[in-house]
Amino acid sequence: MTMNSGDTAWVLAASAMVLLMTPGLAFFYGGMVRAKSVLNMMMMSFVTIGIVSVLWTIFGYGLAFGDSGSGLYGTIGLSHLAESVNSMTNNGGAYPIPVLAFSAFQLMFAVITPALISGAIADRTKISAWIMFCTIWVTVVYFPVAHWVFFFGTKHKDGSVTGAGWLASRGVLDFAGGTAVHINAGAAALALAIVLGKRVGFARTPMKPHNIPLVLIGTGLLWFGWFGFNAGSALGANGTAALALINTQVATAAALLGWIIVEKIKDRHMTTLGAASGAVAGLVAITPACAFVSPMGAVVIGLVAGAICALAVSLKYKFGFDDSLDVVGVHLVGGIVGTLSIGFLATTSVNSAGGNGLFHHGGLSLLGKQALGAGSVFAYSFVISFVLGMIIKHTIGFRISEEDEVSGIDLAEHQESGYEFGLASGSFAQRLVSAKEGAQS
Numbered sequence: 001m002t003m004n005s006g007d008t009a010w011v012l013a014a015s016a017m018v019l020l021m022t023p024g025l026a027f028f029y030g031g032m033v034r035a036k037s038v039l040n041m042m043m044m045s046f047v048t049i050g051i052v053s054v055l056w057t058i059f060g061y062g063l064a065f066g067d068s069g070s071g072l073y074g075t076i077g078l079s080h081l082a083e084s085v086n087s088m089t090n091n092g093g094a095y096p097i098p099v100l101a102f103s104a105f106q107l108m109f110a111v112i113t114p115a116l117i118s119g120a121i122a123d124r125t126k127i128s129a130w131i132m133f134c135t136i137w138v139t140v141v142y143f144p145v146a147h148w149v150f151f152f153g154t155k156h157k158d159g160s161v162t163g164a165g166w167l168a169s170r171g172v173l174d175f176a177g178g179t180a181v182h183i184n185a186g187a188a189a190l191a192l193a194i195v196l197g198k199r200v201g202f203a204r205t206p207m208k209p210h211n212i213p214l215v216l217i218g219t220g221l222l223w224f225g226w227f228g229f230n231a232g233s234a235l236g237a238n239g240t241a242a243l244a245l246i247n248t249q250v251a252t253a254a255a256l257l258g259w260i261i262v263e264k265i266k267d268r269h270m271t272t273l274g275a276a277s278g279a280v281a282g283l284v285a286i287t288p289a290c291a292f293v294s295p296m297g298a299v300v301i302g303l304v305a306g307a308i309c310a311l312a313v314s315l316k317y318k319f320g321f322d323d324s325l326d327v328v329g330v331h332l333v334g335g336i337v338g339t340l341s342i343g344f345l346a347t348t349s350v351n352s353a354g355g356n357g358l359f360h361h362g363g364l365s366l367l368g369k370q371a372l373g374a375g376s377v378f379a380y381s382f383v384i385s386f387v388l389g390m391i392i393k394h395t396i397g398f399r400i401s402e403e404d405e406v407s408g409i410d411l412a413e414h415q416e417s418g419y420e421f422g423l424a425s426g427s428f429a430q431r432l433v434s435a436k437e438g439a440q441s
């Protein structure tokens with residue numbers, strides 16, 4: 001087989017699009033926090049890019065996509081990415097794209113997954129603690145889980161395939177990361193929200209987003225980048241990529257509408273924040289299913305996810321955990337909705353590599369497999385994240401002081417502020433004093 005330049009070009013472009021999602025997430029989260037926390041919130045996303053990129057090169061790719069034969073994790077040790085720039089991807093089958101292109105694409109998935117977690121612990125997290133958590137979490141949680149879900153084994157010359165991840169080998173379908181990315185991140189977010197505790201004034205003091213336009217800019221960047229996330233997972237410029245792209249669009253649009261309809265019924269108004277959140281919920285839910293359902297199925301997934309996630313964000317008040325930016329309500333719940341929806345709506349009429357769900361005469365078998373995938377990833381990520389969070393809490397400390405939280409984490413942790421209102425008002429006051437002194441003289 002020879003390398004396909006068109007497929008390679010698409011995967012390279014999709015990799016860049018997925019990378020753009022993390023700065024987009026920084027804008028999305030940054031706009032949702034209060035003005036005194038915007039830089040810290042955005043910094044958590046950007047520092048994640050640095051940490052994960054380096055770890056991926058050293059050993060992350062090997063852990064995620066090396067063939068150890070265990071089904072639980074890949075090869076431990078240095079990644080073998082530089083063996084040959086012309087070597088092609090072998091992941092349960094041969095793909096006519098360079099292994100370096102495949103690695104770059106999967107790296108961007110690894111980058112955004114821990115960044116998603118940060119929204120649950122906004123306003124109160126030490127940046128040093130976040131760096132430590134992120135470094136260990138991607139190593140012991142994300143890389144192995146990616147192997148479970150995304151590694152389809154090594155295809156040998158005799159046609160046999162060995163070493164597939166244990167969920168992939170059991171027929172769990174996840175085209176672009178509903179389990180490995182969203183349920184994984186959502187479970188960790190829930191664990192850390194419990195470990196860190198509530199923000200000062202939670203449920204008593206208004207904590208409204210300080211910049212809704214910034215949230216909408218972030219949503220737009222996420223929506224754009226998500227086409228690379230989902231359609232790029234076809235690893236080629238082909239019909240599967242086209243199916244994933246159109247399903248991503250229509251599901252996201254439907255979820256946006258589903259969220260604001262719930263808002264209108266429940267609160268008598270539709271908000272721009274709700275529209276943005278609904279769009280993200282739709283993007284999350286369609287991620288695992290985008291290449292396994294029809295466009296009409298994608299619309300159903302979007303509407304259901306938008307409505308359920310709109311209701312789910314209030315669970316933190318009912319159960320008393322402070323998920324600052326609704327990572328649990330959107331990513332965990334949306335990821336579960338999308339993963340399980342495959343068991344109902346998947347059809348081989350659009351993709352023979354998928355399966356038939358309950359509504360397409362497939363019985364309950366596929367739904368059971370999807371439940372296994374969702375449940376196992378949730379349990380593993382939650383337990384490990386909770387233990388890791390508690391270790392950090394009782395060693396270097398995970399949370400800033402109450403005084404620093406009240407005064408503003410940006411100044412406390414970074415000696416910076418996102419908006420120099422103080423300097424501007426100070427300059428104006430100085431001019432007033434000078435004018436008065438001049439008038440008196």
